[in-house]
Amino acid sequence: MMKIVRSFLKSIRCFLGLTPMRKIFKKLKSQGVKLKSLNGLEIFGHTGEYHPRDYFPLIASLEVWEINSLCENTIRKNLPGAKIKITDSFKEIKTISGKFNLIVVDNPISTFDIYCEHFDLFPAIFSLTRDSTIFILNVIPKVTDKILKSYPYLFNKTQLEWRALFYCTQHPEKIDLNVLAAYHEKRCADNGFVVEWYFF
Numbered sequence: 001m002m003k004i005v006r007s008f009l010k011s012i013r014c015f016l017g018l019t020p021m022r023k024i025f026k027k028l029k030s031q032g033v034k035l036k037s038l039n040g041l042e043i044f045g046h047t048g049e050y051h052p053r054d055y056f057p058l059i060a061s062l063e064v065w066e067i068n069s070l071c072e073n074t075i076r077k078n079l080p081g082a083k084i085k086i087t088d089s090f091k092e093i094k095t096i097s098g099k100f101n102l103i104v105v106d107n108p109i110s111t112f113d114i115y116c117e118h119f120d121l122f123p124a125i126f127s128l129t130r131d132s133t134i135f136i137l138n139v140i141p142k143v144t145d146k147i148l149k150s151y152p153y154l155f156n157k158t159q160l161e162w163r164a165l166f167y168c169t170q171h172p173e174k175i176d177l178n179v180l181a182a183y184h185e186k187r188c189a190d191n192g193f194v195v196e197w198y199f200f
């Protein structure tokens, strides 16, 4: 019963444009992006229940990758018509090129399996893009004590080591958003792309 109520309330928030993804897509539209021209990829799909469901109706097409095969049927229900691949995204990414002009990276937020956040997607992720592509990326500039209470595994020693390497910093626990964006701008430039604009 609670799940139905939550889902209903989320549909209302979505309809009113109040979910995070609806807010992002409103901003994309105001940047002149034609949403119906977007062929999207959700690299970490889960059941498609949270973010993808919000923006799926707004774009031309969506492909969803997810490693957990138990999610497949629910993705199909949540995102009818989306192309679904049950796969390891870190491996899948090396097999495809030039396909998407919207790439959403909603990664697990700490260390998992042999990975950490989205770090190992780079630089292979650039081969998925068209000439002009929008990236929507989960980044964590810092964590507060309140957040740590809810997610005590966040910023464990291994995650901090990965972050120090990826962002070339001695303070991986606290990175200013603009500094963080500068790292990504450099990473794009190193791979032949220019960041035209970004927002948080």
Ligand SMILES: C[S@@+](CC[C@H](N)C(=O)[O-])C[C@H]1O[C@@H](n2cnc3c(N)ncnc32)[C@H](O)[C@@H]1O
Residues within 6 Å of the ligand: 042, 043, 044, 045, 046, 047, 048, 049, 050, 051, 052, 065, 066, 067, 068, 087, 088, 089, 090, 106, 107, 108, 109, 112
């Ligand atoms: C934060 S959730 C994604 C939530 C989803 N974007 C949404 O809004 O509904 C992260 C997902 O990544 C999946 N995942 C973890 N490792 C993966 C991998 N190597 N390849 C593909 N998916 C993976 C997990 O099973 C989990 O469902």
